[in-house]
């Protein structure tokens with residue numbers, strides 16, 4: 001007999017969200033800013049639901065509140081950026097996660113970006129440029145799958161982490177070396 005998977009939305013019984021949140025708080029995550037544009041202005045949202053899906057072709061996923069500004073902008077544009085935050089960027093992470101607040105990034109984005117690319121957060125450890133190749137609605141979130149068209153590892157400094165509902169670091173120096181300023185490297189033709 002074929003086993004049918006249960007609908008994802010029904011997999012957690014009533015009353016379990018608090019226990020689910022408590023359990024998930026045990027997972028230490030890196031922190032990224034998912035970047036997009038509202039009109040021609042840079043916008044970013046703090047996210048931990050981000051993962052690498054495949055190395056060849058390079059593909060990532062990000063899960064965003066379907067009603068959020070970022071999800072709407074990314075669905076409309078068909079592209080997004082991912083800046084992996086450094087240990088000394090927790091103020092930016094707070095700014096870009098404030099509920100209901102604007103999250104324009106002019107003060108935090110690198111100057112001189114190419115037209116048509118996503119905003120790049122200055123001082124981040126790495127940045128990915130992604131084209132949406134799939135989107136799946138699950139509960140109140142949309143999981144966007146992004147084909148990575150360009151990647152840049154700017155710095156080997158320490159990452160910003162999130163664990164037990166607080167920002168943390170590895171305990172090492174916040175930034176071992178200054179950013180190299182290398183340009184985005186194209187991964188697809």
Ligand SMILES: Cc1cc2nc3c(=O)[nH]c(=O)nc-3n(C[C@H](O)[C@H](O)[C@H](O)COP(=O)(O)O)c2cc1C
Nearest residue numbers: 045046047048049063064065068069070097098099
């Ligand atoms: C540490 C941290 C991680 C977060 N991760 C996510 C996430 O993975 N997906 C998401 O939709 N919201 C996440 N949020 C919440 C968003 O940052 C927040 O709801 C933001 O206001 C949404 O902005 P938007 O209007 O640009 O979508 C996170 C917040 C914090 C503080």
